[in-house]
Amino acid sequence: MYTVPKLTDYSLSALDAAARDLLSALDSEAAGVNGENEYKFFRDRWMARKDGIATQINELWLKAAPKEAKRDAGQRVNELKTKIEAAVDATLERLRNGTSAGRLDAECIDITLPGIRRPLGAEHPVIRTMNEMVSVFRNLGYSVSEGPEIETDYYNFESLNFPPNHPARDMQDTLFLAGQEKKALRDRLLLRTHTSPVQIRTMEKLKPPLRIVIPGKVYRNDPPDASHSPMFHQIEGLAVDTNITFGDLKGTLDHAMKAFFGSSVKTQFRPSFFPFTEPSAEMMVSCFICGGSGRRGSEPCRPCKTTGWIEILGCGMVDPNVFEFVRENGYDPAKVSGFAFGMGADRIAILKYGVDDIQLFFQGDVRFLQQVG
Ligand code: DAH
Numbered sequence: 001m002y003t004v005p006k007l008t009d010y011s012l013s014a015l016d017a018a019a020r021d022l023l024s025a026l027d028s029e030a031a032g033v034n035g036e037n038e039y040k041f042f043r044d045r046w047m048a049r050k051d052g053i054a055t056q057i058n059e060l061w062l063k064a065a066p067k068e069a070k071r072d073a074g075q076r077v078n079e080l081k082t083k084i085e086a087a088v089d090a091t092l093e094r095l096r097n098g099t100s101a102g103r104l105d106a107e108c109i110d111i112t113l114p115g116i117r118r119p120l121g122a123e124h125p126v127i128r129t130m131n132e133m134v135s136v137f138r139n140l141g142y143s144v145s146e147g148p149e150i151e152t153d154y155y156n157f158e159s160l161n162f163p164p165n166h167p168a169r170d171m172q173d174t175l176f177l178a179g180q181e182k183k184a185l186r187d188r189l190l191l192r193t194h195t196s197p198v199q200i201r202t203m204e205k206l207k208p209p210l211r212i213v214i215p216g217k218v219y220r221n222d223p224p225d226a227s228h229s230p231m232f233h234q235i236e237g238l239a240v241d242t243n244i245t246f247g248d249l250k251g252t253l254d255h256a257m258k259a260f261f262g263s264s265v266k267t268q269f270r271p272s273f274f275p276f277t278e279p280s281a282e283m284m285v286s287c288f289i290c291g292g293s294g295r296r297g298s299e300p301c302r303p304c305k306t307t308g309w310i311e312i313l314g315c316g317m318v319d320p321n322v323f324e325f326v327r328e329n330g331y332d333p334a335k336v337s338g339f340a341f342g343m344g345a346d347r348i349a350i351l352k353y354g355v356d357d358i359q360l361f362f363q364g365d366v367r368f369l370q371q372v373g
Helices: 012-031 036-047 053-063 067-096 098-107 125-138 167-171 197-205 246-261 320-324 345-353 366-372
Strands: 150-152 189-191 210-219 231-241 267-274 277-286 309-318 337-344
Touching: 012 036, 012 053, 012 067, 036 053, 036 067, 053 067, 125 210, 125 231, 125 246, 125 345, 197 210, 197 231, 231 246, 231 345, 246 267, 246 277, 246 309, 246 337, 267 309, 277 337, 309 320, 309 345, 337 345
Parallel strands: none
Antiparallel strands: 150 189, 210 231, 231 337, 267 277, 277 309, 309 337
C-alpha cells in the first residue's frame, strides 16, 4: 500500500515523479472502493485532517522543503490536494450512482434482439374435457347448472334417496366437516361426493321441463394413487319432462358419446344400481383407443383391459322417490319422468390424453401442462 515518502531531492523532476506515484496510487485505490465502509476508509486515509495523506504531503513535502524549493513544492502539494479531494468526491458520486449506472446498462437495449416471449396459458385438460362435454349437451339444448362444494347431508344423500344409515352411502367414502354433531343429520355439512345434489337444488328452483348439465368438483376420502384423487371432477346431467323414456336416455347419451369421442364409437348399457335412479345402468363406450378390438397390434390394449369396452358413466331413470322431494315445484312423479347421468371428467381426460396418472392433473407441473395443453 502506498506510503508518502520523505523527499531529499526537490528538483522539479523529482517532485513530478513523487506526484505521479501518489496520483497513480490515488487512482487505483479509488477504483477499488466498493461500498460505504470502504469509501469511509478511503476518504479518511487520504483526507483525514490529522494524518491523512493530504496532510502528510503538506508536512513531508512542503513544510520540510528547503526555502528555495517551497514555491514549487507548494504548487505541487496544492494541486495534489485538489486532485485528492476530487477523487474522493468522485468516488462517493460513483457509489451513489452505482444503481443508476446499472440502470444505464439495462437501458442500453439492443433493439435487434428478439422480444421476450410471454408464455400463453393453456386450458387445463380436465377443464377442457368438461367444457367440450358441456358444449356437446349445450348443442342439444341443455343449460348449465352449478351448486356448492360444501353440501348438506340432505342434498348430497337424503333427497337422492340415500336414507340415513343406508348401505348405499358406503359407496362414497365421505369427507364430513367437523363439529356438526349438534345439528340435525340432514343439516350437517360435508364435501359433496358427487354432482348429483345439484339435481335437487335445480329442481327446487326451476319447474319442468328441465334439461341441465352440471360440471364441478367433488370430494371423497380416497387416498391419492394413479387413478384416485380426494378431489376430482364430474359432469352430471338431468332431463325431466312428460314422457321421458329410457329410449331418450340411450339416444341422448349415444349421440353425446359420438359427438365427443368420434362417430365410430358404440355404446352399451349394463344394469347397475344407484339409489336415485330406477332402473340404473352403466354405460360402456367401445374402446376408442383400440377401436374395440382389445388389442393394439400385438400388444393387449390397457385402457379397456382387452375387453374392447370402457365404462364411462352411471345413468338411469330418475327414481320417483327423488321427485317426491320436489313434488311441490311441479315434479309430480305421476306426471313427469326423467333421466340422469353422471361421469368422471378426470377419467375421460385420462383416456383422451393418454395420461397414466391422475395426480399429474393436480400437481401443477408446467412441463406436463405444456405437453397436454
Ligand atoms: N352420482 C353418481 C356417482 O358419483 C354417478 C351417477 C350415476 C349420477 C347415475 C347420475 C346417475 O346422475 O343417474 O357415483
